[in-house]
Amino acid sequence: MQLIDSARKEILIANAYFVPTPGIIETLHEAERRCVAITLLTNSPQTNDLPEITMVGRGHYKTLLRVNGEAAVSECNRPAAGIQIWEWQGKKAGREQDRRYHAQ
Numbered sequence: 001m002q003l004i005d006s007a008r009k010e011i012l013i014a015n016a017y018f019v020p021t022p023g024i025i026e027t028l029h030e031a032e033r034r035c036v037a038i039t040l041l042t043n044s045p046q047t048n049d050l051p052e053i054t055m056v057g058r059g060h061y062k063t064l065l066r067v068n069g070e071a072a073v074s075e076c077n078r079p080a081a082g083i084q085i086w087e088w089q090g091k092k093a094g095r096e097q098d099r100r101y102h103a104q
Contacts, residue, residue: 001027010080011038014087017050018057025063032067032083035076040064044087054087061085 004011004027010032018040028038042055045051055061068082076082 004028006030007031007036008034009036009078011036012041013039013040016043016048017053019053020057020060020064025060028064028083029067033070033072035073035078035081037078037080038083040085041081042085042087044089047088047090072099 001023004024011028031038042057043054045054048054064083064085071080
């Protein structure tokens with residue numbers, strides 16, 4: 001949380017099992033309002049060995065993305081300000097573990 005609080009330009013979060021707490025969500029929202037560009041990379045259900053974890057994490061996407069529409073974010077001079085959420089789709093070929101994000 002201290003690292004998120006201190007970010008001024010960009011935050012990159014790569015977490016195979018991303019399920020944010022209310023505190024993390026609020027801290028990320030505060031960063032978005034400071035015009036910090038946030039990129040989240042996590043597993044898709046197809047690449048997660050625990051797909052239900054991805055579904056729980058997805059339940060927070062709407063809340064995380066909601067701040068992108070706020071004036072404080074949309075008026076930022078940085079085009080990438082706000083949050084982008086990406087789900088790892090995996091490699092098309094290779095071993096089973098090569099298709100999961102956390103095996104990379």
